Amino acid sequence: MALPKHAPVTPPPAMGLPPWLRHGLRTAGHVIFDALAVAAAYRLAFWARFEWSWLVARIPLSGEAVGWDKYQGLLYAAVPIWLLLLRSNRVYTASYMGSADRLIQIVKSAALGTLTTLAAAFLYERLAYSRVMLAISFPIGVVLLSLSQTLALRFDEWLAGLEAARPVLLVGGGSIAALLKERILARHPGAAVRETPQLGDEAEFNRLLDETNWYEVIVLRAQGSHERILAAAEACDTRGIRFALVPDLLEIRMGEVQMDHHLGLPAYRIKHSSLTRANFLAKRIFDVFFSMLLLAATAPLWLVICAMIKLDSSGPILFTQDR
Numbered sequence: 341m342a343l344p345k346h347a348p349v350t351p352p353p354a355m356g357l358p359p360w361l362r363h364g365l366r367t368a369g370h371v372i373f374d375a376l377a378v379a380a381a382y383r384l385a386f387w388a389r390f391e392w393s394w395l396v397a398r399i400p401l402s403g404e405a406v407g408w409d410k411y412q413g414l415l416y417a418a419v420p421i422w423l424l425l426l427r428s429n430r431v432y433t434a435s436y437m438g439s440a441d442r443l444i445q446i447v448k449s450a451a452l453g454t455l456t457t458l459a460a461a462f463l464y465e466r467l468a469y470s471r472v473m474l475a476i477s478f479p480i481g482v483v484l485l486s487l488s489q490t491l492a493l494r495f496d497e498w499l500a501g502l503e504a505a506r507p508v509l510l511v512g513g514g515s516i517a518a519l520l521k522e523r524i525l526a527r528h529p530g531a532a533v534r535e536t537p538q539l540g541d542e543a544e545f546n547r548l549l550d551e552t553n554w555y556e557v558i559v560l561r562a563q564g565s566h567e568r569i570l571a572a573a574e575a576c577d578t579r580g581i582r583f584a585l586v587p588d589l590l591e592i593r594m595g596e597v598q599m600d601h602h603l604g605l606p607a608y609r610i611k612h613s614s615l616t617r618a619n620f621l622a623k624r625i626f627d628v629f630f631s632m633l634l635l636a637a638t639a640p641l642w643l644v645i646c647a648m649i650k651l652d653s654s655g656p657i658l659f660t661q662d663r
Contacts, residue, residue, distance in 0.1 A: 359506065359555070366496045370432045371423060373488035378422045378453075379415050381481035386411050388480075389473035399472060411469065417460055422453035422481070424626055431489065446485045454478040456630075459637040500527055506553055507532035511539055512560030516586065520558065531555070539572055549579055556582035 386408055388395055426432065429445040454477060461469040508524055510517045513535055521533045534552075539545055539559065549557075557576050559569065569585065576583040635642075646657045 362496075362499045362502075365499055366492065367432055369492045369495045370426075370489070373492050374423060374426060374485060375419050377484035377488035378419045378481060381477045381484050382411065382415060382418060383408070384480050384484075385473050385477040388476050389470055401470075411473070414457065414461065414469070418453065418457045418477075421456050421460075422449060424622075424629075425449040425452050425456075426485075427622065428626055442489060443486060446489065447482055450478050450481045450485060453481070456633065459633060463636060497527075506555035507534060509548070509552075509554055509557045510535045510560060511537075511557065512586075513537050514560065516560050520560070539568060542568075542571060542575070545572060546575055549575060549581065554579075554581045556584065558584045558586070560586045 390396070390401070390406070426446070426449045429449050431442065431445050431449065454474065457477075458471060458474050461474060508531055510520060510533060517535055521535075524531055524533055536548070540548075554576075557572070559572070573583040573585075649657050
């Protein structure tokens with residue numbers, strides 16, 4: 341069935357920030373605000389451990405008090421570690437993550453950052469750094485990172501008003517379409533939102549995609565076979581258009597979709613198995629760095645285990661097998 345005729349969509353004026361610039365500025369805002377928050381967390385933790393008389397009286401110092409200059413060097417390792425952990429937990433890429441989910445990711449990143457910094461400090465100079473002070477940085481970091489994330493999101497909301505947003509196509513109509521349109525315009529005031537009742541046949545849908553520089557196609561009420569839905573997703577992907585599906589086909593290939601709540605409603609987003617070059621490089625750097633750090637911290641334990649294996653059984657310590 342062919343799609344009904346529509347008046348041509350007039351793209352929004354080519355004024356304002358391009359989407360890639362808004363994304364870059366939002367990410368830069370996250371990184372700058374979070375870096376300041378982490379640095380402030382360690383400075384406040386230092387004050388609490390060495391200068392707050394109430395805490396010093398209850399947990400006496402094990403040695404002489406030291407100056408902040410001795411701990412300031414930790415920031416060169418701690419700040420990048422915390423930022424990498426925040427990025428790996430999608431705090432920077434999931435712009436419209438729910439507040440509860442965002443807080444969970446912040447707590448996870450802060451906990452891993454604290455543990456990693458403790459391990460690095462122990463390996464570097466063993467007892468030269470106060471473990472109490474490093475542990476205190478965790479709750480302070482969670483609070484300050486929550487504030488910095490809120491500030492970054494407010495900054496992004498301001499950028500949204502300056503963005504030259506690309507149009508969005510809603511397929512399906514109904515009350516959900518009206519709600520999504522309201523939310524899209526609230527976050528991207530310059531966006532043009534077009535609605536069509538159904539996908540239609542493949543040729544007509546492809547013509548519809550080609551007539552406008554769409555940003556995203558959102559299917560709200562899928563009509564047709566699963567193959568038709570997947571063909572529409574593939575057609576969008578080949579044109580660099582995002583594709584989302586409000587769930588009504590629970591049996592769609594679950595290995596290739598992920599839940600998306602960025603518009604406030606659950607939707608399936610078609611994902612692709614391959615990583616982009618930048619994401620692959622970032623993942624590889626994190627994997628190698630974190631693995632080396634973990635192996636270095638647990639090296640004494642592994643040496644003991646290797647010795648026990650050698651004494652207890654014959655054959656090599658490491659078992660290898662072709663797969």
